[in-house]
Amino acid sequence: DYISSKSTLIWEEIGEVDENYAPIHTYQVCRVMEQNQNNWLHTNWILTEGAQRVFIELKFTLRDCNSLPGGVGTCKETFNMYYYETNDRALKESRYIKIDTIAADESFTELDLGDRVMKLNTEVRDLGPLTRKGFYLAFQDLGACIALVSVRVFYKRCPFLVKSLAEFPGTIPGSEASQLVEVVGRCVNNSLPLYEPPRMHCSTEGEWLVPIGKCVCQPGFEEINGSCQVCKVGFYRSLLESLACSKCPPHSVARQTGATACSCEDGFYKIESDPPNMACTRPPSGPRNAISNVNETSVFLEWSIPMETGGRKDVRYNILCRRVLPDGRGLEECGPNVRFLPRRVGLSNTSVMVADLQSHTNYSFLLEAVNGVSELAKDHTKQYVTLNVTTNQAGTSHPDLLQSAAGLPTPTAITVNHYTHFVTTPFHFPDVRARTSAGYGAFSRRFEFQTSPYCEYIGGTQIGGATHDPLGGIASVSSIDARVCFFSAVKFPGVRTYIDPLTYEDPNQAVHEFAQEIDVSFISIERIIGAGEFGEVCSGPLRLPGKREIQVAIKTLKAGYTEQQRRDFLWEASIMGQFNHPNIIRLEGVVTKSKPVMIITEYMENGSLDTFLKKNDGQFTVIQLVGMLRGIASGMRYLSDMGYVHRDLAARNILVNSNLVCKVSDFGLSRVLEDDPEAAYTTRGGKIPIRWTAPEAIAYRKFTSASDVWSYGIVMWEVMSYGERPYWEMSNQDVIKAVEESYRLPGPMDCPEALYHLMMDCWQRERSNRPKFDEIVCLLDKLIRNPSSLKKLRSPFVTLHLCSSCGVENIVSYQTVGEWLDSIKMGRYTELFMEGGYSSLETVAQMTSEDLRRVGVNLAGHQKKIITSIQEMRVHMNNTNSAVNI
Numbered sequence: 093d094y095i096s097s098k099s100t101l102i103w104e105e106i107g108e109v110d111e112n113y114a115p116i117h118t119y120q121v122c123r124v125m126e127q128n129q130n131n132w133l134h135t136n137w138i139l140t141e142g143a144q145r146v147f148i149e150l151k152f153t154l155r156d157c158n159s160l161p162g163g164v165g166t167c168k169e170t171f172n173m174y175y176y177e178t179n180d181r182a183l184k185e186s187r188y189i190k191i192d193t194i195a196a197d198e199s200f201t202e203l204d205l206g207d208r209v210m211k212l213n214t215e216v217r218d219l220g221p222l223t224r225k226g227f228y229l230a231f232q233d234l235g236a237c238i239a240l241v242s243v244r245v246f247y248k249r250c251p252f253l254v255k256s257l258a259e260f261p262g263t264i265p266g267s268e269a270s271q272l273v274e275v276v277g278r279c280v281n282n283s284l285p286l287y288e289p290p291r292m293h294c295s296t297e298g299e300w301l302v303p304i305g306k307c308v309c310q311p312g313f314e315e316i317n318g319s320c321q322v323c324k325v326g327f328y329r330s331l332l333e334s335l336a337c338s339k340c341p342p343h344s345v346a347r348q349t350g351a352t353a354c355s356c357e358d359g360f361y362k363i364e365s366d367p368p369n370m371a372c373t374r375p376p377s378g379p380r381n382a383i384s385n386v387n388e389t390s391v392f393l394e395w396s397i398p399m400e401t402g403g404r405k406d407v408r409y410n411i412l413c414r415r416v417l418p419d420g421r422g423l424e425e426c427g428p429n430v431r432f433l434p435r436r437v438g439l440s441n442t443s444v445m446v447a448d449l450q451s452h453t454n455y456s457f458l459l460e461a462v463n464g465v466s467e468l469a470k471d472h473t474k475q476y477v478t479l480n481v482t483t484n485q486a487g488t489s490h491p492d493l494l495q496s497a498a499g500l501p502t503p504t505a506i507t508v509n510h511y512t513h514f515v516t517t518p519f520h521f522p523d524v525r526a527r528t529s530a531g532y533g534a535f536s537r538r539f540e541f542q543t544s545p546y547c548e549y550i551g552g553t554q555i556g557g558a559t560h561d562p563l564g565g566i567a568s569v570s571s572i573d574a575r576v577c578f579f580s581a582v583k584f585p586g587v588r589t590y591i592d593p594l595t596y597e598d599p600n601q602a603v604h605e606f607a608q609e610i611d612v613s614f615i616s617i618e619r620i621i622g623a624g625e626f627g628e629v630c631s632g633p634l635r636l637p638g639k640r641e642i643q644v645a646i647k648t649l650k651a652g653y654t655e656q657q658r659r660d661f662l663w664e665a666s667i668m669g670q671f672n673h674p675n676i677i678r679l680e681g682v683v684t685k686s687k688p689v690m691i692i693t694e695y696m697e698n699g700s701l702d703t704f705l706k707k708n709d710g711q712f713t714v715i716q717l718v719g720m721l722r723g724i725a726s727g728m729r730y731l732s733d734m735g736y737v738h739r740d741l742a743a744r745n746i747l748v749n750s751n752l753v754c755k756v757s758d759f760g761l762s763r764v765l766e767d768d769p770e771a772a773y774t775t776r777g778g779k780i781p782i783r784w785t786a787p788e789a790i791a792y793r794k795f796t797s798a799s800d801v802w803s804y805g806i807v808m809w810e811v812m813s814y815g816e817r818p819y820w821e822m823s824n825q826d827v828i829k830a831v832e833e834s835y836r837l838p839g840p841m842d843c844p845e846a847l848y849h850l851m852m853d854c855w856q857r858e859r860s861n862r863p864k865f866d867e868i869v870c871l872l873d874k875l876i877r878n879p880s881s882l883k884k885l886r887s888p889f890v891t892l893h894l895c896s897s898c899g900v901e902n903i904v905s906y907q908t909v910g911e912w913l914d915s916i917k918m919g920r921y922t923e924l925f926m927e928g929g930y931s932s933l934e935t936v937a938q939m940t941s942e943d944l945r946r947v948g949v950n951l952a953g954h955q956k957k958i959i960t961s962i963q964e965m966r967v968h969m970n971n972t973n974s975a976v977n978i
């Protein structure tokens with residue numbers, strides 16, 4: 093309906109039938125015999141409805157020029173599509189902007205027409221960012237034979253969605269290809285956001301991604317089938333964290349629906365700190381079996397717990413001491429001179445020592461039991477037991493419990509629970525004894541603990557196991573504590589050791605040991621930058637309170653993961669968090685308390701090294717490339733010093749920032765290799781990235797820093813050849829065989845001799861002969877300081893390479909013109925060379941610039957590249973004398 097035929101007289105509106113004889117409506121033009129055609133067909137004004145990116149699907153047929161008698165000279169097989177954006181209908185044809193030239197995948201001939209085969213072409217183009225209310229499309233014919241069958245204009249949108257009790261409106265995506273539009277959801281009726289408003293991200297493909305946060309039913313309601321239903325009578329729901337309405341606990345009731353708490357039955361009570369699911373309780377009955385032991389002017393009182401605790405665990409005892417006045421004059425409170433040990437009220441033990449009473453005097457003690465709700469139960473009659481005693485009237489044979497209570501404690505062992513994981517250097521702690529008000533205790537057994545350079549721990553809670561008494565306190569233990577930290581802060585030489593997260597029974601503990609938990613509200617997800625093994629990789633700013641905003645990469649864990657997947661995902665953070673080096677990707681923290689689970693790392697603007705090099709083929713100086721290699725070697729030196737073996741070192745696992753700094757990334761265990769698309773199964777069942785892996789690691793899984801050095805050599809080769817695939821299209825099996833037979837990758841084009849030498853050293857069969865990473869860093873530093881050492885280039889025409897360690901001659905040569913052209917990235921000319929009669933390297937070696945032009949190499953840059961290589965080839969042929977395959 094949008095096509096306007098009025099604008100043109102040349103394009104004709106024609107009713108036709110398709111191959112199924114169904115009527116179709118087309119616009120056709122076919123001025124193939126006439127010169128200078130410029131025929132326009134434009135649409136009516138199309139409203140964007142707010143879409144910033146629209147898609148245009150064209151269906152058309154196009155006549156094959158060869159099938160037109162005599163028309164070949166002027167006939168075209170393409171047409172152009174244009175657009176023009178405007179806020180109103182006013183059409184200015186001169187303002188059209190070209191979208192693309194459209195060619196047919198299938199054109200048809202007269203013969204096809206006879207057969208009624210339509211050969212309908214479908215082409216889709218996208219258009220954006222659009223900023224105005226609407227636009228026109230136009231089709232320009234320059235002399236083709238076209239029938240435009242349909243033009244479908246559409247945009248994609250994320251549909252209305254209800255997820256986790258939050259509604260997300262239908263949303264139009266952003267205009268840029270990888271952009272994400274963040275949408276805050278609205279909680280459905282009777283629900284509230286849990287911690288933060290729920291958010292989702294609308295992708296350009298019209299898909300909802302990366303859900304964050306959620307809504308939960310408000311108290312008094314529970315979630316049933318995606319909506320919030322009120323709690324029934326007798327049920328309640330108080331906390332957002334609990335899911336369903338619960339039955340009221342004992343001695344409580346909910347008389348109406350929608351209860352957020354239950355109220356206590358008469359005679360039962362609750363205090364504020366009682367959890368909502370706790371039963372209502374009442375005051376206790378009185379203490380039982382009270383006895384007294386008099387010793388001079390002291391009396392020791394002891395009793396048993398009450399029969400009825402009222403349903404609570406917080407029973408305490410209060411003592412009321414009264415002196416019996418002589419001559420029946422009644423009772424008098426004991427006054428401040430009488431001492432109670434440990435105290436008079438709020439006793440948690442069932443005994444008390446009362447001292448400094450008057451001699452030869454009658455006393456009456458009231459023992460009262462109370463609990464947390466006694467204060468509330470004013471009408472509850474208090475239950476006492478009374479004990480009457482007379483001082484100086486008892487024997488001395490009862491146990492002296494006071495002395496016992498103040499006895500000397502002996503710490504028998506101290507365990508530094510948490511920190512025993514930091515297995516580094518054993519450390520002898522001096523002998524320890526504890527001190528109470530009563531004096532010093534005995535020395536402890538000698539003990540030993542091991543500590544870590546990562547100690548950040550201060551405070552007493554980590555230390556347990558010191559015996560202590562109820563009266564004496566454990567004041568001295570905190571001083572032990574301080575010493576533990578003091579010693580932990582001392583640096584031990586050579587203790588930077590990587591800790592395998594497997595040493596932790598609970599992987600979550602390992603994550604939080606090494607990674608900071610980040611609140612998701614500090615992160616904004618702005619765009620998707622790639623697909624990781626576990627979910628999207630996104631980027632956006634991280635704003636930690638009190639810190640400057642930084643750009644971060646956000647790896648997410650897809651919804652619906654298993655516990656094992658979550659563990660594997662966070663594994664990487666447990667490893668990365670232990671490293672701190674400028675050439676190792678830095679972990680900012682993890683998000684595990686909300687969903688999705690995320691790993692936050694520094695953002696590397698240029699993405700992974702292999703893609704980056706391919707994109708910038710030939711753009712860097714040798715010094716820049718060596719600088720990148722130096723960085724990678726330095727990161728690897730750090731990892732090997734830490735005792736960490738990477739196992740998957742490859743350019744795809746190196747990230748590059750805007751300053752061309754390369755950082756090693758992708759830390760996981762061997763099982764993480766399962767997810768590397770380069771990893772292939774070996775005969776022994778493990779998955780290994782064959783092309784990057786040392787022979788001993790492939791053959792018998794001997795992964796060491798020396799096998800990482802082999803991989804480093806391959807990375808050097810990838811870097812110097814700007815992201816070429818190692819061993820090109822050879823199969824994995826062929827690679828294993830070739831390496832076994834001492835074949836090594838040839839030096840990349842324009843690679844300095846010194847660097848190729850280093851690569852070959854990394855690929856020594858005997859792993860102890862390979863250089864160590866510190867030697868590699870050292871050598872690269874030397875080369876950088878002395879750039880003339882990088883001048884001597886390695887020719888790709890070296891036919892013999894003596895592999896020093898294996899003693900076998902390693903033959904590297906070009907067999908065919910095709911291989912040679914491929915090696916200098918001019919493979920596209922192979923066919924032209926063949927057609928021009930240059931099918932052997934001998935004939936190629938004779939070629940001049942003129943010959944090159946004649947075969948069809950027209951670009952000056954390509955001519956130069958090929959001629960330079962031919963000149964080298966000639967030098968080499970003269971040098972070797974034996975024309976090995978050349």
Ligand code: ACK
Nearest residue numbers: 621622623629645694695696699700703
């Ligand atoms: O080659 P790339 O752009 O770089 O595509 C992959 C993708 O995410 C999947 O891993 C990119 N990527 C991963 N981590 C980061 C990071 N820290 N900074 C920038 N890009 C990253 C990687």
